[in-house]
Amino acid sequence: MSYQYISVDSIERVGRITINRPQALNALSVPLMDEVGEAINAFEADEGIGAIIITGTEKAFAAGADIKDMAGLDGESALAQDFPYNASGWHALNRCRKPVIAAVSGFALGGGCELAMACDFIIAADNARFGQPEVKLGIIPGAGGTQRLIRAVGKAKAMELCLTGRMMEADEAERAGLVAYVTPADELQTRALATAQTIAAQSSTGTAMIKDCINQAMEIPLSSGLVYERRVLQALFGSDDQREGMTAFVEKRKPAFKRK
Ligand code: CO8
Numbered sequence: 001m002s003y004q005y006i007s008v009d010s011i012e013r014v015g016r017i018t019i020n021r022p023q024a025l026n027a028l029s030v031p032l033m034d035e036v037g038e039a040i041n042a043f044e045a046d047e048g049i050g051a052i053i054i055t056g057t058e059k060a061f062a063a064g065a066d067i068k069d070m071a072g073l074d075g076e077s078a079l080a081q082d083f084p085y086n087a088s089g090w091h092a093l094n095r096c097r098k099p100v101i102a103a104v105s106g107f108a109l110g111g112g113c114e115l116a117m118a119c120d121f122i123i124a125a126d127n128a129r130f131g132q133p134e135v136k137l138g139i140i141p142g143a144g145g146t147q148r149l150i151r152a153v154g155k156a157k158a159m160e161l162c163l164t165g166r167m168m169e170a171d172e173a174e175r176a177g178l179v180a181y182v183t184p185a186d187e188l189q190t191r192a193l194a195t196a197q198t199i200a201a202q203s204s205t206g207t208a209m210i211k212d213c214i215n216q217a218m219e220i221p222l223s224s225g226l227v228y229e230r231r232v233l234q235a236l237f238g239s240d241d242q243r244e245g246m247t248a249f250v251e252k253r254k255p256a257f258k259r260k
Contacts, residue, residue: 001042005032008039013050013200014193015043018057025063026056028111030087032066036115037088044096047259050200050207052096053192054119055103056112058185061128064110067137084111084143093118097208099199103192104128105185109167114143117152120211122178123192124170125185130178133165151218152178203241203257 001008007018017039019026026032036054043049056062065084073083085091093100093115102108102116105125113130116122124130132145140146141162150158153176161168170182183191199207213229220228236242241257248255 001038003035003039005029006035006039008042010043010046010049011193012197013048014053014196015039015046015049015051016053016055016193017043018055019062020057022057022059024066024068025060025107026112027064027066027068028062028087028115029066029069033084033087033089035089037090037092040089040092040096040100044092044098050098050202050204050259051196052098052100053103053196054100054115055189055192056105058125058127059106060112061102061104061106061108062112062115063107064112064133065143089115090118090143097211098204099196099207099211101192101196101199103188104130104179105188107167110134110141110145111143114141114145114148117144117148117178120214121180122173123188123195124173124179124182125188126170126182127185128170128173128179128182129167130161130170130173131165131167132162133167135163136165149178152176203245203255204259205236205239205241206245209236 005021007020009016017036021027021032040052043052100119102119102122104116104122106127107129108116109131110133113132132141132149134141146162149161157176170179173179174182209232213232216228217225244257245255
């Protein structure tokens, strides 16, 4: 598969999607997000892949939706196309059962911040800057900015960020709970890859179910979430991976999980 706006590679069970439109600070056009969708679907279907990284260039993860493309959009078309979900990347990301990490360097603004938040977690370079500046353009976030940011950083900071449109630096984003950890910019790819490889080496049933349960926690009450989690755990007893994982522990060896 050849792509125009992204590049794709894989290293030891980790599939990596690099947004590569540096002349526009990786602004997210519809064709670009369609390519992201194709690449996610291809990694999802590949049993040799256990985790996915989405990253950008050093200066920008993505500086938002492409404003030049959006400028001429009218309300009726936006509604008819279901903008911005008229690109397959958002759907592929929501459906993906493999863990997806956003490795963010530079700007993650507007749709770029939303794309990072739609991943399972964010690793940030120390030069990363997050923000939802849509208010400055006379619009509001539209791919989860007002919904996922509040769940990550709480109401006060989500309100303040979305209402002012200001940028938040990596260390503040880490303190606020938006990012899992911060790394020096020149170590971002190595550290993200190491984390992704650790995940990709686990039971793929286990990682898919953990992702499922944690995502459920964002949607349902605690009492229902606890039941959901327990039922998933119970269902995993008797699975190939449970047998192999526990047998390997008892036999003091590394588990050899089946890849499916
Ligand atoms: N869209 C299109 N082009 C962009 C964008 C963008 N979002 N961001 C930067 N560019 C282009 C610039 O126009 C410029 O191109 P050119 O050289 O042809 O003029 C080039 O990238 C370099 O940009 P700058 O010269 O501005 O670089 P600076 O380092 O001076 O500034 C900034 C960097 C601060 C990031 C600045 O470019 C900026 O403010 N960009 C816009 C950020 C923004 O407002 N993002 C939010 C967009 S709205 C949005 O995301 C709505 C979400 C709706 C759903 C999501 C769907 C994907």
